[in-house]
Amino acid sequence: MFEEFLADVKWDLLWEAIKETLYMTGISVAASFIIGIFLGLMLYLTSKGNMWESKVVNFIFASIVNVFRSIPFIILIILLMPFTRMLMGSILGANAALPALIIGAAPFYARLVEIALREVDKGVIEAAHSMGASNFRIIWKVLLPESMPALISGITVTSISLVSFTAMAGVIGAGGLGHLAFLEGWQRNNSSLMVVATVAILLIVFMIQVIGDFLTNKTDKR
Template sequence: MIEKYFPDVDWNQMWEATKETLYMSFWSVIATFVLGIILGLLLFFTAKGGLWQNKMVNSVVSAIVNIFRSIPFIILIVLLVPFTKVIVGKIIGPDAALPALIIGAAPFYARLVEIGLREVDKGVIEAARAMGARISTIIFKVLLPESLPAIVSGITVTSIAIVGYTAMAGAIGAGGLGNLAYLDGFQRNRQDVTFIATIIILIIVFIIQMIGDLITTKIDKR
């Protein structure tokens, strides 16, 4: 029955493309989460009034974050081709898309983490310092727990952006649903292939948003 409405769709091929998109998204989100939190903490601590106040370090990190956050993703992929070839050993396929996905998303997420950290009550931080808490204690017992709702909301938004990035990366050979929609759908005038690939991407986005909202609601005690 379904073949009647979508005659050009190769479902095995569609499933493989879906797995490639999920693969790229999953590892990019994990790496972006870790790197984004590190950069966000560094921006927060080195800012004016921070525990590690350092104008030079903060300016350099801010500049790097702003530059990579501002470059359109499709251009960033092209700019990172030499770097990708050195790191991954190839410039096409799901693995080759990971460096650009991570470098494109981590700075964006770092700013969201920084914003979340700035919302933490400074009195709580000062109280922890007054009790002689170490930096690691302040980070893991105060800052991250207090800003967790914002951190989870941020990674939810970033994860959705990464799914969109995988579609763009797919259009230039990274594989996944974007690659299938462009090469097998658009270029061969198979509208049903493009339609199904789009629907699957939307489903992935809706699932990410739903999970993110559920977790944020559960942990937000305000």
């Protein structure tokens, strides 16, 4: 019975979809991490009582983060279609999904970065200041290392969200497991393929969580 259930699964298409999902997730996680760290640092450093305090700059960055973080992802994909076509030359395929994935995830991660930085002991920062450390040295040698467990935990959560984002993007032609489950599974009434694609997504999420937990525990000094 189990063999009959799997007989309708198109394994070559499934493997290709897994590779596309991992590709989209990997690129967007890396870009979201870099952009999110930058935005999160700016949100933290320009807030009240911090090194680069500035209400105007903080308001600008907070507005950018809040706007893009608040737009539902499926709507964001549609809004970005002209930009995606201009940048990528197409609105279909794995590469075409990247702008929306990154723009959707980076602001979300930026808020997690800001929260992580706020949890750093002010005494450690003041001690570094008293020893003559520059602001940039404090950022690279104190703020980021001290908040690293929370930063890794945050990017783990963001990565899992990005996997679900790729599935949504797949419904409108971005490729990956979402596209496979919708086009080859649901539209062609292939329940076996839908189930296997769903299991593949769950396994990817599980692996991300395990790796994230391992790295978080590894960097936690407490």
